[in-house]
Amino acid sequence: MLSKKTIAVLFGGVSSEHDVSCVSAASVLDNIDEGKFEIYKVGITKTGRWKLFTGDNSLLPNDKWDTPEYTTHAFIPPDSEIGGLMIFEPQGVRTVKLDAVFPVLHGKNGEDGTVQGLLQLAQIPYVGCNCAVSVVCMDKALTNSACDMAGVAQANWVEMIKSDYLSDKESCVANAAEYLGYPIFVKPANAGSSVGITKAHDETELEKGIEIAFAEDDKIVLEQGIDGWEVECAVLGNENPQASVVGEILPCNEFYDYQAKYQGDSGLAIPPVNISEQKVQEVRGAAVEIYKSLGCQGMARMDFFVDKVSGEVLFNEPNTLPGFTSISMYPKLWNVSGIKYSDLLNRLIELALERGGKI
Ligand SMILES: Nc1ncnc2c1ncn2[C@@H]1O[C@H](COP(=O)(O)OP(=O)(O)OP(=O)(O)O)[C@@H](O)[C@H]1O
Numbered sequence: 001m002l003s004k005k006t007i008a009v010l011f012g013g014v015s016s017e018h019d020v021s022c023v024s025a026a027s028v029l030d031n032i033d034e035g036k037f038e039i040y041k042v043g044i045t046k047t048g049r050w051k052l053f054t055g056d057n058s059l060l061p062n063d064k065w066d067t068p069e070y071t072t073h074a075f076i077p078p079d080s081e082i083g084g085l086m087i088f089e090p091q092g093v094r095t096v097k098l099d100a101v102f103p104v105l106h107g108k109n110g111e112d113g114t115v116q117g118l119l120q121l122a123q124i125p126y127v128g129c130n131c132a133v134s135v136v137c138m139d140k141a142l143t144n145s146a147c148d149m150a151g152v153a154q155a156n157w158v159e160m161i162k163s164d165y166l167s168d169k170e171s172c173v174a175n176a177a178e179y180l181g182y183p184i185f186v187k188p189a190n191a192g193s194s195v196g197i198t199k200a201h202d203e204t205e206l207e208k209g210i211e212i213a214f215a216e217d218d219k220i221v222l223e224q225g226i227d228g229w230e231v232e233c234a235v236l237g238n239e240n241p242q243a244s245v246v247g248e249i250l251p252c253n254e255f256y257d258y259q260a261k262y263q264g265d266s267g268l269a270i271p272p273v274n275i276s277e278q279k280v281q282e283v284r285g286a287a288v289e290i291y292k293s294l295g296c297q298g299m300a301r302m303d304f305f306v307d308k309v310s311g312e313v314l315f316n317e318p319n320t321l322p323g324f325t326s327i328s329m330y331p332k333l334w335n336v337s338g339i340k341y342s343d344l345l346n347r348l349i350e351l352a353l354e355r356g357g358k359i
Pocket residue numbers: 155185187191192193194195197223224225226227228230251255256257303316317318319
């Protein structure tokens with residue numbers, strides 16, 4: 001029999017999506033194949049402390065995992081000779097070599113290339129996109145620029161830097177409004193979960209939205225508002241990525257804001273109810289093409305609009321570490337496409353191992 005691979009699952013983290021990550025990780029840990037993998041569960045607190053967790057997965061939501069009874073200080077150092085975990089036990093430091101890491105983290109220090117950079121230094125294979133690709137896909141200005149360069153169809157957009165805005169608010173607002181036309185979506189370049197995103201219908205709302213977005217980040221993105229159906233496609237693979245079926249978001253609010261995502265009654269339709277089969281295939285093709293041109297590997301969820309009038313398929317954004325709860329879109333799209341949640345986890349770890357630790 002082949003020996004088990006040693007895998008660390010990282011969860012929690014310092015981002016505003018800490019709680020979502022813990023729920024995602026509980027699902028991952030409940031479904032991962034323990035016959036194939038020896039699992040180390042590593043939690044990162046909201047203040048950035050790394051701890052090995054030995055308790056039950058049911059303790060992950062609401063941070064019930066973080067008690068002295070079930071945790072030991074442990075972290076992954078950048079040292080590639082260690083290539084794994086250092087665990088600080090009362091009797092001394094123990095090291096454990098890791099065959100791969102699954103970062104079930106979202107947002108800052110999880111999805112933005114930082115943890116990926118650490119794992120690259122340590123030369124440990126990991127699930128998902130590499131450091132550089134994660135950086136580009138996290139920052140909406142960098143993503144939009146990369147997509148423009150690749151000729152991807154997307155909403156018109158402009159970038160705004162806080163210091164430029166503060167030195168001449170009036171012309172910044174006027175220029176953006178003239179170029180884009182209303183409505184305009186205002187977004188922090190680096191945030192997530194729709195935090196700090198507003199839709200401006202006029203100049204007063206635009207000024208307010210810019211202030212809200214600058215509270216989250218010193219760089220923001222303004223986009224022409226698309227009147228479109230919102231659809232998502234899951235992509236899986238390294239050199240030869242595959243697209244899942246397509247799902248349609250039916251937001252309960254005017255757009256898919258934080259409330260609509262996590263507290264409201266937004267719907268999901270697989271297959272989509274508002275777009276034709278031909279558009280579905282167009283979205284799947286575009287998802288794979290954009291995934292490849294951005295350099296994604298392992299997985300990403302690719303989000304699009306289909307213009308309600310022209311039918312044009314416009315790219316919205318990639319998500320390189322999408323939600324992984326049992327009701328999250330990424331695993332659900334694969335489930336409907338015929339890949340069970342636990343097989344999907346196996347596949348993602350295999351893809352990490354295939355790519356190896358020297359990226
Ligand atoms: N240009 C646009 N036109 C129309 N609607 C938009 C546009 N940009 C964003 N939206 C709406 O706002 C929502 C959130 O925007 P977006 O997907 O860019 O950010 P996000 O989901 O917070 O990002 P992340 O996935 O990084 O967390 C979208 O799901 C969509 O409903």
